[in-house]
Amino acid sequence: MLMTDALLSSVEQLFSLATLVSMMIGVMAGVVAAAIPGFTITMAIVLTLPVTFTMSPLQGVATMLAVYVGGGSGGLISAALLGIPGTPSAVATTFDAYPMARKGEPGRALALGIWASFFGALVSAVVLIVAAPPLAMIAVKLGPWEYFSLILFAVTVVASLVGKSVLKGLMMSLLGLFIATVGQDPMMGVPRFTFGIDVLAAGFPFLVVLIGIFAVSQLASEVENPSELQQGKALVSGSMQFRPFAVMREVLSRPVNLLRSSLLGVVIGAVPGAGGSIANLIAYDQAKRASKTPERFGTGIADGVVASESGNSATAGGGLIPMIALGIPGSAVDAVLMAALMVQGVSVGPRLIMDNADLVYGMFLAMFLAAGMVLVFCLISMRWFLRITEIPKSIIVPVVLVCCAVGALALNNRVTDLYLLIGVGLVGYLLAKLDYPLAPLVLGVILGPIAETNLRRALMADEDWTLFFTRPISAGLLVLAVLSVAFTVRRLLQQRAAARA
Amino acid sequence: MSKDAEMVSRPARETSSEHGKAVANVIFNAVLAALFVGLFVQAGDLPSSMWEPLGAGSFPRLILGALVIFNLAIVVQSMAALRVTDRSASAGARQWFLQRRLAFATLAAFAVYALLMPWIGFALASLLFLLAVQFILGARRGRRLLIAALVAVIFGLGLYMLFSHVFLISLPAGRLW
Known part of the structure; x- marks a missing residue:
């Protein structure tokens, strides 16, 4: 099929009424679902999958992309207004969007995030189309050695990123990695550290840890102060100013930050397994390091919101690169998308672009279309999302807790997961009160099984452990990991010295 | 953070x-x-x-x-x-601990909620939990208590309907009936 024919055919299929309507519903569902803590983008897409069976391949995959792109922005809403990341990809978004909302500018925080998400998705769609093959070639060259080193790098970056003590940060990362080992061993299926207790038999599902740490313990600290509650005080107060175009200019006036974060998101998204949650944190970290005023990060500044939100949205396009070019899903979401295509009888692999050009071009176009739909939907409904801030805590806390219970149950429908949820929530609450950063723990739990699998696979392929240090990319990543800790220790020591002087 | x-x-x-x-x-x-x-x-x-x-x-x-x-x-x-x-x-x-009694009370209510759920089902447990936590957090009398009751009924049953019937997530129905 000629390229123009394929393009025209995909336009014709995509701009049919049925596809546009199902994409619009997908966008709304994605935004709302991701805004609910514990309801991840992955879960929303998994729930969308059965609905797409009756659709044509392009309509089905376009609808799922719409949920995906919508979810990328939806996580922002609860991150900004509640300080709870609606999805794992919005962890770094809470660092600046929430303080900004608390300082009385919730409208600005949301609009900044929405525009940053839009431009991030746009940039990623462009990169996906232009640079898919070479980027995928790099990603696919990573062996288990590089992959293990990449995870170590990600963990150390996060540990040094948050909190005031590197020691505590690294301890929490390791604790997360350890928690992930409870349950079945990923390669042999041997039960570990379960002590014959039923609740522990399946290990700690990462979603339960995430909801417990970021939702339950966060909600607990929200209701600490009795006097605040008696007044029925909302989580966020302040003016609900609504100036989308002024904010658009504000976002576009940071082209370097926007482009760097988006491109980082694309590259991280293209690495299998490393998705929005890592891109979100690393884009934020890089923006902080490049900034002339890094100490203002975390106080509610625009740069932090722009970096974190454009970074996580850009992984959508990045994750599609290895999936389309090589049939390797870039993330759990891409794996579900791939499954959807396979159900439709489309074989996914290197020949996909050649055999189903109209489908692939349709997916490219659907990315742009979905980004536009999310922008319009979010900007229109933003006033309505802001109403959340007017609800008193005494109502929002129990309702969100019930949603957390649903989130934990939706995973496996096990009531024992609820007990784990409460345990994790209580421990998380106490840890936060003792100044332990919680984000490294969650990242450790998510990355633990991947780290272990790759470490063991590397040593299975070759028993020589020095390969981690002699393979150039792996060695480079390890050096970066050490440097990120060293720089943070130096920065903290300087701060301490300055504080003493 | x-x-x-x-x-x-x-x-x-x-x-x-x-x-x-x-x-x-x-x-x-x-x-x-x-x-x-x-x-x-x-x-x-x-x-x-x-x-x-x-x-x-x-x-x-x-x-x-x-x-x-x-x-x-x-x-x-x-x-x-x-x-x-x-x-x-x-x-x-x-x-x-006393300063943070509301936080611990909320977590305790959540624990009771999880323990009751397999017995009385998600919908009723959620309704009771929503009412109890709103009461703990200050909706003690008058209009606020009325709103709390409404919120409990609407969200307790509404969330159950939404998730079990629209999103098809199976939630505990309760062992007692």
Whole structure:
């Protein structure tokens, strides 16, 4: 099929009424679902999958992309207004969007995030189309050695990123990695550290840890102060100013930050397994390091919101690169998308672009279309999302807790997961009160099984452990990991010295 | 993180707790270190594999070993902090818990909710939980109590309908009926 024919055919299929309507519903569902803590983008897409069976391949995959792109922005809403990341990809978004909302500018925080998400998705769609093959070639060259080193790098970056003590940060990362080992061993299926207790038999599902740490313990600290509650005080107060175009200019006036974060998101998204949650944190970290005023990060500044939100949205396009070019899903979401295509009888692999050009071009176009739909939907409904801030805590806390219970149950429908949820929530609450950063723990739990699998696979392929240090990319990543800790220790020591002087 | 924002927004309420925190850190990390040493020993019994150089136990032991080192480092650091902080300015543990009684009450209600759910089902348990927590958090009488009851009914049943019928997530129906 000629390229123009394929393009025209995909336009014709995509701009049919049925596809546009199902994409619009997908966008709304994605935004709302991701805004609910514990309801991840992955879960929303998994729930969308059965609905797409009756659709044509392009309509089905376009609808799922719409949920995906919508979810990328939806996580922002609860991150900004509640300080709870609606999805794992919005962890770094809470660092600046929430303080900004608390300082009385919730409208600005949301609009900044929405525009940053839009431009991030746009940039990623462009990169996906232009640079898919070479980027995928790099990603696919990573062996288990590089992959293990990449995870170590990600963990150390996060540990040094948050909190005031590197020691505590690294301890929490390791604790997360350890928690992930409870349950079945990923390669042999041997039960570990379960002590014959039923609740522990399946290990700690990462979603339960995430909801417990970021939702339950966060909600607990929200209701600490009795006097605040008696007044029925909302989580966020302040003016609900609504100036989308002024904010658009504000976002576009940071082209370097926007482009760097988006491109980082694309590259991280293209690495299998490393998705929005890592891109979100690393884009934020890089923006902080490049900034002339890094100490203002975390106080509610625009740069932090722009970096974190454009970074996580850009992984959508990045994750599609290895999936389309090589049939390797870039993330759990891409794996579900791939499954959807396979159900439709489309074989996914290197020949996909050649055999189903109209489908692939349709997916490219659907990315742009979905980004536009999310922008319009979010900007229109933003006033309505802001109403959340007017609800008193005494109502929002129990309702969100019930949603957390649903989130934990939706995973496996096990009531024992609820007990784990409460345990994790209580421990998380106490840890936060003792100044332990919680984000490294969650990242450790998510990355633990991947780290272990790759470490063991590397040593299975070759028993020589020095390969981690002699393979150039792996060695480079390890050096970066050490440097990120060293720089943070130096920065903290300087701060301490300055504080003493 | 949001924790920093909290400290900015309510600095006055935070009693000086550096000393208490240092004590808690020493105890917490010492307990963890002991636990992890135990788990490290126990992980030695995990089977190795004939197909790979690392068995089921190696990765956990690597992590546990590193954890113990970090725990001990934090203990040392906190001991040093103990010497420089002022004991008299610190609030007692009892007062610390009392100040946060609403947070602990909410978590306790959540625990009761989870324990009741398999028996009375998601919908009724949610309804009761929503009512109870709103009551705990201040909806004691009059209009606020009425709103709380409405919220409990609408969200308790509404969320159940939404998730079980629209999103098709199976939720506990209750064993008693």
